[in-house]
Amino acid sequence: MRYDTIIIGGSFAGLSAALYLGRASRSVCVLDTRAPRNRFASASHGVFAQDGSDPMTMLATMRAQVAAYPTVRFVDEAAVGAVHENNAFSVTLTKGEVVSGTTLLLAFGITDILPDLPGVAERWGKSVIHCPYCHGYEFNGKRLGVLNLSPMSVHQASLIPEWGPTTFFLNGGAIEQDAAADLVRRGVTIEPAPIERLVGEDAAPFAIRLSNGNEQPLDALFIGPPYRFSSDIAEQLGCAIKAGQLGPCVTVDEMKATNVAGVFAAGDITRSGHTVTFACADGVMAALAIHRSLIF
Ligand SMILES: Cc1cc2nc3c(=O)[nH]c(=O)nc-3n(C[C@H](O)[C@H](O)[C@H](O)COP(=O)(O)OP(=O)(O)OC[C@H]3O[C@@H](n4cnc5c(N)ncnc54)[C@H](O)[C@@H]3O)c2cc1C
Known part of the structure; x- marks a missing residue:
């Protein structure tokens, strides 16, 4: 047929x-x-x-x-x-x-194509998310992060403060001075250290463990894979x-x-x-x- x-x-x-x-x-x-x-x-x-x-x-x-x-x-x-x-x-x-x-x-x-970072895959679609219009409202006013994956991530980091206090994790990467200044003006905290893994029992809340041993608690991490x-x-x-x-x-x-x-x-x-x-x-x-x- x-x-x-x-x-x-x-x-x-x-x-x-x-x-x-x-x-x-x-x-x-x-x-x-x-x-x-x-x-x-x-x-x-x-x-x-x-x-x-x-x-x-x-x-x-x-x-x-x-x-x-x-x-x-x-x-x-x-x-x-x-x-x-x-x-x-x-x-x-x-x-x-x-x-x-x-x-x-x-x-x-x-x-x-998710980043090869322990703790990301099992939280994908739950507390590691890409679209604030799809899932941001559920994390309104909570502790939010944005992971630096590409030049597009700076744009994401400038948008996410609309939903809550935001940290931009450079993960050892670089950011142009103007872009950094703009993020700071929007109230974004910039964390330069490389990330080791995401830790925690549940999908949320969880913490970002940095290579310097510090841990930053978060409710959601935005990524643009x-x-x-x-x-x-x-x-x-x-x-x-x-x-x-x-x-x-x-x-x-x-x-x-x-x-x-x-x-x-x-x-x-x-x-x-x-x-x-x-x-x-x-x-x-x-x-x-x-x-x-x-x-x-
Ligand atoms: C974690 C996550 C959460 C999201 N949440 C939202 C949300 O809250 N609201 C919203 O509006 N959007 C959301 N989206 C976006 C939404 O999922 C997509 O826009 C939508 O699914 C696209 O539909 P589609 O039909 O184009 O593709 P898909 O929904 O991806 O469907 C493709 C289909 O093709 C099948 N397929 C693939 N290859 C083959 C093959 N070779 N032969 C036969 N079948 C095949 C797959 O099995 C699948 O069934 C989310 C996306 C992600 C990643």
Whole structure:
């Protein structure tokens, strides 16, 4: 069977697209490894009518609603390869099955590359966080830190005092004098010493142990980690990709079409501002564009 659309990634962007295409009675195959980027957080914030909901519950509800449309099929397997041949896209799955589709939607998301610092990974999405709009309110007025990971971290350190008293951990790195003066003007404390690890029984509060033996108690640490695509299929297909400040981004037009005819992309892989709402809107836009391309 040749599907009207194969969607690689069945999370916020992919399921939003599947919903629209299912409601247009188009045949859709959703491939998903069920590892959305925000699976480390128990609550998703800033989402209309769902503020504070568990993201995995939101996705389970969404998937059940999409599954009610008989033209949508789900396969919980990774897409590992994709080629365009005979006017169709052939997508190979991990166990060797090949699915065929007239169009393709890439919605496989990104993977955060966390710093190799003991104590960070187990707190990711809990008290080590990246987005103040998603998780800052829960730490309002508490002891906040920002970890120096890239030139972008200075920008993060200048924003976070909006939520609470902030320390910028240079972690042995450098900062320009003007930038340091600006942070101090905003009330930020600058800690130059290298960090050894994060210590504590719980996700929060915890402490930053410095190489000089000092420990600084914190409630939350903000980081801006680099990221990579969760799949190389955009590259395999020859999609144009531009470098963003923290990671790559598939180039799309305003309807979410890539430079490769028949290939669309949505969600985190297509933008630098990453939220559930943007991903859902992208999925809807891509679905409209895909439907148009199938009709006209
Ligand atoms: C810790 C954390 C907390 C966050 N909290 C919030 C919040 O509170 N509010 C908010 O609005 N945003 C939040 N975000 C951002 C939000 O998670 C993303 O913007 C959103 O998940 C992007 O949706 P997406 O569909 O583009 O990608 P994802 O949700 O990452 O989904 C990609 C899907 O593709 C699948 N996949 C990957 N590779 C393959 C493959 N080869 N084959 C098949 N399937 C594949 C994955 O398993 C996954 O299901 C948070 C992010 C993080 C990291």
